[in-house]
Amino acid sequence: MADSVTTQVVSLYLHVPFCAQKCAYCAFYSEPSKGDQVNRYVAALVRELEIVADDLKPKTVFFGGGTPSLLNLHQWEQILRAMERLNLLGAEEFTVECNPATVSADKAKQLLDFGVNRISMGVQSLDEPLLERLGRIHTREMVFKSFDILRRAGFDNLNLDLMFAIPGQTLEVWRATLTEALALGSEHLSSYEVIYEDDTPLFAQLQAGEFAVDEDLACAMYEELVEQATAAGFRQYEVANFARDHSKLRTPNSELPFFACRHNVNYWRGGSFYGLGPSATSYVRGVRTKNWSNTQLYCEQLELGKRAIESREELPPLKRAGETAAFGLRMNAGWPFEEFRRATSFDLRNEWSADMNQLAGRGWAEILPDSFHLTRQGLRFADAAAELFLR
Numbered sequence: 001m002a003d004s005v006t007t008q009v010v011s012l013y014l015h016v017p018f019c020a021q022k023c024a025y026c027a028f029y030s031e032p033s034k035g036d037q038v039n040r041y042v043a044a045l046v047r048e049l050e051i052v053a054d055d056l057k058p059k060t061v062f063f064g065g066g067t068p069s070l071l072n073l074h075q076w077e078q079i080l081r082a083m084e085r086l087n088l089l090g091a092e093e094f095t096v097e098c099n100p101a102t103v104s105a106d107k108a109k110q111l112l113d114f115g116v117n118r119i120s121m122g123v124q125s126l127d128e129p130l131l132e133r134l135g136r137i138h139t140r141e142m143v144f145k146s147f148d149i150l151r152r153a154g155f156d157n158l159n160l161d162l163m164f165a166i167p168g169q170t171l172e173v174w175r176a177t178l179t180e181a182l183a184l185g186s187e188h189l190s191s192y193e194v195i196y197e198d199d200t201p202l203f204a205q206l207q208a209g210e211f212a213v214d215e216d217l218a219c220a221m222y223e224e225l226v227e228q229a230t231a232a233g234f235r236q237y238e239v240a241n242f243a244r245d246h247s248k249l250r251t252p253n254s255e256l257p258f259f260a261c262r263h264n265v266n267y268w269r270g271g272s273f274y275g276l277g278p279s280a281t282s283y284v285r286g287v288r289t290k291n292w293s294n295t296q297l298y299c300e301q302l303e304l305g306k307r308a309i310e311s312r313e314e315l316p317p318l319k320r321a322g323e324t325a326a327f328g329l330r331m332n333a334g335w336p337f338e339e340f341r342r343a344t345s346f347d348l349r350n351e352w353s354a355d356m357n358q359l360a361g362r363g364w365a366e367i368l369p370d371s372f373h374l375t376r377q378g379l380r381f382a383d384a385a386a387e388l389f390l391r
């Protein structure tokens with residue numbers, strides 16, 4: 001997507017760095033929301049949009065966080081009006097992440113009116129003790145209620161995020177959560193294994209020996225996920241992502257289910273994107289930049305009229321191709337050789353032939369005449385497999 005010097009970038013991410021409270025496992029950049037600080041952030045974000053708007057024609061927009069749904073109606077209005085003025089509305093896919101505790105009918109209507117057509121709801125679990133353990137601010141009831149509000153408002157593309165291998169979660173509890181979540185009938189499901197990031201309460205508890213990691217149980221939960229999601233009519237298209245096909249419309253690219261998240265597919269296929277807001281990363285025509293993970297500093301820089309960029313890295317072509325290979329392998333379709341060559345100018349079969357053979361020999365991958373992809377077993381270890389491709 002959009003990698004020539006003259007083509008505008010088609011993918012836009014906006015980071016909203018506020019949360020009501022910090023979840024026990026979370027290492028994303030976020031901070032408590034205070035009224036003045038949020039208003040100042042909104043003005044800075046609009047300024048950053050103005051700076052990059054000429055280089056953007058978004059086909060996908062994604063508001064992530066943090067908790068974007070914490071912004072009030074007035075703050076959303078300011079951002080969305082600015083996007084309208086800058087010709088940044090009208091994306092084919094426009095996603096906003098929501099916490100089930102902060103969904104309202106008013107906000108849902110406002111977002112729809114400005115062209116938001118996909119909501120991603122951070123559910124994580126439907127078990128009250130586990131929600132508490134994770135430090136989530138919502139209850140299971142709020143999930144059902146918010147899902148209903150979003151459907152009534154008219155959203156026909158909803159994602160649910162679930163988490164498995166949570167300390168204290170049994171296979172039975174995971175099965176029950178999956179069954180209830182799938183019964184809601186969302187179009188998309190993302191499900192990640194808990195990870196233990198430095199400087200999080202969950203990591204500290206692990207270090208203190210309060211619980212142990214059970215890899216066999218995590219594998220069994222992943223198997224359960226794939227089986228239940230498939231039985232419920234989802235197609236897996238990435239390690240942690242499942243989507244439905246449309247009941248009537250055909251998907252132009254049959255490798256992907258109709259409701260696959262196009263914004264994330266652009267990341268995995270190595271496309272350019274702008275990331276705005278504190279801590280956000282951009283990747284534009286081979287140059288990666290990262291904004292300061294500090295909202296105060298972010299606002300100060302934008303108030304001076306410049307983007308709040310902390311670091312800039314121009315990747316050598318082979319390194320860039322290696323990263324692209326690694327990301328794309330997370331997808332069930334892997335890499336069609338021709339598509340990889342178009343995206344990177346390198347041939348996967350020349351540069352990485354030994355690595356591909358090694359993975360195939362282990363049963364983690366399959367080499368076909370036109371493409372290379374990880375097997376179901378390989379997808380479970382996609383991160384380790386992808387490491388081989390980084391140059």
Ligand code: SF4
Nearest residue numbers: 019022023026065066
């Ligand atoms: S709501 Fe999301 S971003 Fe905020 S602390 Fe929890 S996991 Fe992190």
